[in-house]
Amino acid sequence: MLRKLVMLIAVAGLSFTAMGASAQSFTLVGQNDLRYSKDHLTVAPGETVTVKLVNKSHLPAQAMAHNWVLLKAGADADAFDDAAQSAAANDYFPKSRAQQVLAHTDMVAGGESDTVRFTAPDKPGDYTYICTFPGHFAAGMKGVLTVR
Numbered sequence: 001m002l003r004k005l006v007m008l009i010a011v012a013g014l015s016f017t018a019m020g021a022s023a024q025s026f027t028l029v030g031q032n033d034l035r036y037s038k039d040h041l042t043v044a045p046g047e048t049v050t051v052k053l054v055n056k057s058h059l060p061a062q063a064m065a066h067n068w069v070l071l072k073a074g075a076d077a078d079a080f081d082d083a084a085q086s087a088a089a090n091d092y093f094p095k096s097r098a099q100q101v102l103a104h105t106d107m108v109a110g111g112e113s114d115t116v117r118f119t120a121p122d123k124p125g126d127y128t129y130i131c132t133f134p135g136h137f138a139a140g141m142k143g144v145l146t147v148r
């Protein structure tokens with residue numbers, strides 16, 4: 001009887017945990033205006049976050065590709081973007097600075113999309129995301145993910 005009760009409590013605890021683990025999904029669209037369709041995302045600490053980046057441009061990939069790179073707190077977005085410009089062979093993702101990145105999609109051409117899933121930081125604050133295709137961040141293709 002006691003064993004049955006313990007089992008029941010354990011199962012109840014498990015399902016409570018499953019319900020308590022929150023998740024959020026966002027779809028960001030990039031076109032030719034060098035903006036993300038959303039420049040502000042808000043998530044809870046430790047939440048499972050899914051970001052889908054869709055490139056709806058009709059221009060060729062060499063002219064208008066996009067990615068979504070979420071930087072850690074304290075990472076210098078300008079310096080990161082500078083480094084990215086030298087990483088053309090790696091789709092403008094600077095491997096040398098990978099430790100400054102919380103999550104990122106692949107570079108996607110028009111008509112393509114890529115999805116990334118990650119765990120939001122536990123620490124509340126603002127985290128910058130940028131597109132590292134040449135000129136896009138400088139033109140304003142960026143946003144902020146707020147953890148609170």
Ligand SMILES: [Cu+2]
Nearest residue numbers: 066131133136
């Ligand atoms: Cu872009």
